[in-house]
Amino acid sequence: DAGVIQSPRHEVTEMGQEVTLRCKPISGHDYLFWYRQTMMRGLELLIYFNNNVPIDDSGMPEDRFSAKMPNASFSTLKIQPSEPRDSAVYFCASSLDLKNIQYFGAGTRLSVL
Amino acid sequence: GESVGLHLPTLSVQEGDNSIINCAYSNSASDYFIWYKQESGKGPQFIIDIRSNMDKRQGQRVTVLLNKTVKHLSLQIAATQPGDSAVYFCAEDNDYKLSFGAGTTVTVRA
Numbered sequence: 001d002a003g004v005i006q007s008p009r010h011e012v013t014e015m016g017q018e019v020t021l022r023c024k025p026i027s028g029h030d031y032l033f034w035y036r037q038t039m040m041r042g043l044e045l046l047i048y049f050n051n052n053v054p055i056d057d058s059g060m061p062e063d064r065f066s067a068k069m070p071n072a073s074f075s076t077l078k079i080q081p082s083e084p085r086d087s088a089v090y091f092c093a094s095s096l097d098l099k100n101i102q103y104f105g106a107g108t109r110l111s112v113l
Numbered sequence: 114g115e116s117v118g119l120h121l122p123t124l125s126v127q128e129g130d131n132s133i134i135n136c137a138y139s140n141s142a143s144d145y146f147i148w149y150k151q152e153s154g155k156g157p158q159f160i161i162d163i164r165s166n167m168d169k170r171q172g173q174r175v176t177v178l179l180n181k182t183v184k185h186l187s188l189q190i191a192a193t194q195p196g197d198s199a200v201y202f203c204a205e206d207n208d209y210k211l212s213f214g215a216g217t218t219v220t221v222r223a
Binding site for chain 2: 103
């Protein structure tokens with residue numbers, strides 16, 4: 001398996017624009033997680049899905065953030081409108097189960113100007 | 114609130130020596146812990162995990178020790194190599210979600 005695949009690797013956009021980050025989990029993994037990493041706050045869980053259903057979105061910063069998982073092999077994290085404080089590295093991870101190893105993608109580095 | 118934290122933010126080690134990275138956790142109900150390694154520009158990479166019914170677990174050149182009495186976790190790396198230079202995170206399962214510590218930066222001196 002190629003592991004968790006994220007795209008794009010880098011995204012530069014202007015404040016107010018819509019940003020969509022994409023993730024393909026490892027085949028067969030029932031859980032998918034979206035994290036955000038910043039120097040100030042470290043690695044934070046935003047939301048996670050089980051069998052394509054959002055289970056816990058308590059980490060989503062505000063209504064500008066939304067995530068979907070239309071099928072078992074694809075998920076998106078959307079920010080609309082984007083703001084400079086959204087600049088961070090966003091990671092997607094997947095796992096077979098909770099209390100199990102989460103495998104991370106390479107991340108998307110987002111810069112909002 | 115309860116959180117996972119690391120004792121030291123940086124560690125400098127001579128190549129060939131053993132490294133010990135420490136982690137304190139405060140949620141006594143946590144029963145699953147993971148160590149990750151993150152190299153610059155990459156995502157966190159799984160190193161080793163341990164469940165609370167164990168005190169020690171060994172992998173290839175790595176050993177994780179869990180002391181539930183004092184809520185302490187450590188990662189030992191044997192014969193540290195230049196490729197071990199990275200940021201190391203411990204994570205605990207907190208209400209079925211992983212909570213990550215701040216990370217320890219390990220630098221290996223040649």
